[in-house]
Amino acid sequence: METASTQNNECPVARTLDVIGDRWSLMIIRDAFDDIRRFSEFQKSLGVAKNILASRLKALVEVGVFDVRPASDGSAYKEYVLTEKGQEIFPVVVSLRQWGERFLFEPGETRSVLLDNASGQAVMPMEVRSASGAKLGPLDCHRLRRVDGES
Amino acid sequence: METASTQNNECPVARTLDVIGDRWSLMIIRDAFDDIRRFSEFQKSLGVAKNILASRLKALVEVGVFDVRPASDGSAYKEYVLTEKGQEIFPVVVSLRQWGERFLFEPGETRSVLLDNASGQAVMPMEVRSASGAKLGPLDCHRLRRVDGES
DNA sequence: CGATCAGGTTTTTAATTGAAACCAGTTTAG
DNA sequence: CTAAACTGGTTTCAATTAAAAACCTGATCG
Structure with a gap:
């Protein structure tokens, strides 16, 4: 799923897109914000092929965006709920x-x-x-390469 | 490029992903925010194949995210600059x-x-x-289907 | 004038997507 | 209790898309 080129990229945008940046993942997450939790509900809402949905859900669970847990209605089926990471x-x-x-x-x-x-x-x-609350446009910012945790 | 299923979707998230939601478009736009403007600069920065870059830039120009214009250094070459729509x-x-x-x-x-x-x-x-400035989480909001411009 | 560079296009091959069929376990209707 | 339908997938296969590489045209540089 991930490309080697972006996987170890130090740009956070690239890493994020690598994890949730495909055609369906963000749609699945959008539906999750709308309280959709079950496989069949996602499939009905999105109209996506079941194999694709299965692979995306699996990947999103692996990466910690969703948790799988027993359905809240007491049935034997599963549901997919957003973790804190997913909610963010x-x-x-x-x-x-x-x-x-x-x-x-x-x-x-x-x-x-x-x-x-x-x-x-x-x-x-x-x-x-900005830290002081001023609205910033693209021209008011710049990227800097930095090691996290430096003193 | 666009799928019929999402193209006329009334969900703005779906439409947005249809326009800029593929693996490379957002990376190209990210680079543009970092003042990259020319084909060869995008290619070098992203490591993407030239045909893919060409097709993405063309699509992004057609959709109004980028403008093509003569290079600012006076050479005969082009540059790709974000429109207001792109800057947003x-x-x-x-x-x-x-x-x-x-x-x-x-x-x-x-x-x-x-x-x-x-x-x-x-x-x-x-x-x-919210309109009053309170921070909202996913549970504090709901989607509503609405016709724009209704009284 | 020849070499090199910008900005692509074309061709070919590899990977991904999506539709449909299939399947095992679960639940529901009669 | 049993048959039918539903859930949550997996498998297979055709079609689409992406990627790599070669190629090409016009511009610029030496």
Whole structure:
């Protein structure tokens, strides 16, 4: 599944894409945020071939994004639930969603929107911010190669 | 390139992944945020086959993420620069990066980090927020199907 | 003028995807 | 209690896609 070129890459973006960056993984995770847990539910929702779904779920479990556990309804079947690591993908999915909402829909076109349960209002657009809270664009940042844990 | 199943999907996440959700597109865009502009620079940075790079750049230009224009150094060659639509992918790339930094590196391992030019400090972790500014987790939100522009 | 470089395209081969059939264990309906 | 249907897959095979390498055209450099 992983390519040797990106696997040991020191760029975190590359590593992330290697783990969850294929066509279906992020769709599966999106569904999981919508409380889908069982194989057949994922398959119905996504329309993906069962062999592909099986291989993706297996990979996502191996990498620690999902846990497999007995179904909560007491049946003998399994369910796939996001680990904390998986839940923390939420900002990625929301930023993908917001970009699509803004640039990929015609005015008047039907779409699904993400609402805050408490207020019923749409969530805020996500922004990159500096330590002091200022909004940062791509030109306000730079990458630096660094060893973690250095003094 | 696009699948019929996701193309007319009303889920913005699905549409976004259809446009920029393949193995290389987001890597190309990440490089663009790092001021890479020319074909040969992308190729050298990514190590991707030239035909794949060419097809991705072409698709990304068609979809309005990149503009092609004459090289800024006055030579007869081209360069690929992000449109506004492309620049707005920044939050997606940063959230991918931050997830990878947090979950995909061992302590002490070399990585690249993203710093604010002004302060030299790392950027803040991205968060999903409600209209009132409260941090929202996946359980605090729900999706709703809606027609845009309704009164 | 010849060599080299930028920016691809074409060809060929390898890997991945997806559809469909199949299958074992589980649950439900009668 | 038994047959039918459902769950969660695996296997097989055809078709699509990706990747490597060779090739090509025009631009630039020496």
